[in-house]
Amino acid sequence: MSIGHTLLGLLESGPRHGYDLKRTFDEKFGHDRPLHYGQVYATMSRLLKNGLVEVDGVESDGGPERKRYAITDAGITDVGAWLSRPEKPEPYLQSTLYAKVVLALLTGRSASGLLDAQRSEHLRLMRVLTDRKRKGDLADQLICDYALFHLEADLRWLELTGARLDQLAEVIAP
Amino acid sequence: MTPAGSLLAAHDLRKAYGSTPALDGASFSVHPGEVVAVLGPSGSGKSTLLHCLAGIVVPDSGTLTYAGRDLSGMSDAERSSLRRGDFGFVFQFGQLVPELTCLENVALPLRLNGVKRKQAARTALEWLERLEVDDTAAKRPGEVSGGQGQRVAVARALVASPKVVFADEPTGALDSLNGERVMELLTESARSAGTAVVLVTHEARVAAYSDRDIVVRDGRVRDPEFAV
Numbered sequence: 001m002s003i004g005h006t007l008l009g010l011l012e013s014g015p016r017h018g019y020d021l022k023r024t025f026d027e028k029f030g031h032d033r034p035l036h037y038g039q040v041y042a043t044m045s046r047l048l049k050n051g052l053v054e055v056d057g058v059e060s061d062g063g064p065e066r067k068r069y070a071i072t073d074a075g076i077t078d079v080g081a082w083l084s085r086p087e088k089p090e091p092y093l094q095s096t097l098y099a100k101v102v103l104a105l106l107t108g109r110s111a112s113g114l115l116d117a118q119r120s121e122h123l124r125l126m127r128v129l130t131d132r133k134r135k136g137d138l139a140d141q142l143i144c145d146y147a148l149f150h151l152e153a154d155l156r157w158l159e160l161t162g163a164r165l166d167q168l169a170e171v172i173a174p
Numbered sequence: 175m176t177p178a179g180s181l182l183a184a185h186d187l188r189k190a191y192g193s194t195p196a197l198d199g200a201s202f203s204v205h206p207g208e209v210v211a212v213l214g215p216s217g218s219g220k221s222t223l224l225h226c227l228a229g230i231v232v233p234d235s236g237t238l239t240y241a242g243r244d245l246s247g248m249s250d251a252e253r254s255s256l257r258r259g260d261f262g263f264v265f266q267f268g269q270l271v272p273e274l275t276c277l278e279n280v281a282l283p284l285r286l287n288g289v290k291r292k293q294a295a296r297t298a299l300e301w302l303e304r305l306e307v308d309d310t311a312a313k314r315p316g317e318v319s320g321g322q323g324q325r326v327a328v329a330r331a332l333v334a335s336p337k338v339v340f341a342d343e344p345t346g347a348l349d350s351l352n353g354e355r356v357m358e359l360l361t362e363s364a365r366s367a368g369t370a371v372v373l374v375t376h377e378a379r380v381a382a383y384s385d386r387d388i389v390v391r392d393g394r395v396r397d398p399e400f401a402v
Binding site: 116119122123126129134148149151155156159 | 377384
């Protein structure tokens with residue numbers, strides 16, 4: 001995820017302090033991986049240098065100084081361009097799983113055992129996500145669904161590969 | 175050999191249709207209140223296993239134990255009585271009686287068990303409410319959507335407080351949103367009632383609603399509970 005563009009997008013609704021930005025980001029997108037403060041401030045410095053945000057005010061309230069950031073017109077244009085640009089679909093052509101299957105066959109290890117273990121691990125994660133989805137709000141449901149559909153695609157590949165192991169063993173035989 | 179604490183257990187089941195083996199040494203167990211997914215590709219023997227476990231099909235060999243009783247030694251009448259009293263069923267489609275209203279469909283297992291009409295209707299309505307389809311009570315199955323029909327079927331499977339529900343591809347004919355809701359309602363209702371669920375599916379997203387899964391391939395079933 002582009003943290004810079006995401007923080008910029010969050011600023012479009014109004015100026016915020018770095019701390020507010022981090023908290024909002026974590027609430028909406030950082031469920032498992034909250035941002036570090038260092039990441040937020042490094043990103044804001046970069047955006048500031050590129051003229052995409054500006055300092056809207058500085059407060060101290062007796063403590064350390066806190067900058068409030070506002071998005072600039074150039075920043076709004078940048079967010080708009082990012083949102084309208086489709087993400088490049090992942091080609092998924094460098095699969096570790098495929099490499100493991102091939103190596104298992106080449107070295108006389110159990111490729112079907114490997115696939116079974118992977119299937120079991122995928123399903124374990126799918127159970128965790130399904131449970132989180134069941135207990136969560138709509139945002140949680142959509143985030144988990146995204147992951148679940150990808151894991152399901154992996155599982156379909158595991159199943160298909162499992163059915164073609166004999167064929168694959170012949171093709172890759174040295 | 176029966177895993178400790180299991181409600182329903184099968185050991186080394188074999189079943190062939192003509193010369194084609196459908197089950198080739200299948201072992202399986204489910205504990206009270208547990209949801210177990212039976213996964214595997216089409217034609218792998220999943221449904222035959224479910225039918226054997228539910229006493230619908232008699233295996234050629236192997237042992238089947240339900241609540242400490244040997245199922246293979248039971249007469250047809252005893253097995254029918256077990257299916258009516260202790261088991262519930264949800265299939266992919268075509269399971270509701272088209273001439274009856276949805277309420278009457280749900281009340282049917284209670285009526286067959288001798289519950290009076292009014293009491294049966296009251297309990298059936300509670301289950302329709304629980305499954306969020308009480309608005310279908312007066313409609314016939316042909317007048318409701320696929321998703322609603324499946325929820326009615328789930329209500330009917332659970333209405334008589336069975337010990338085990340057998341679900342064979344219960345979301346197979348539904349879109350993913352309806353399918354997920356049916357799975358949520360089925361597993362939540364079963365867990366809160368302490369009902370075990372044997373869930374046959376080829377969809378991993380559906381299997382993810384289970385507590386654990388087993389895989390059927392070429393009629394062979396592996397259940398880690400039996401691993402020595």
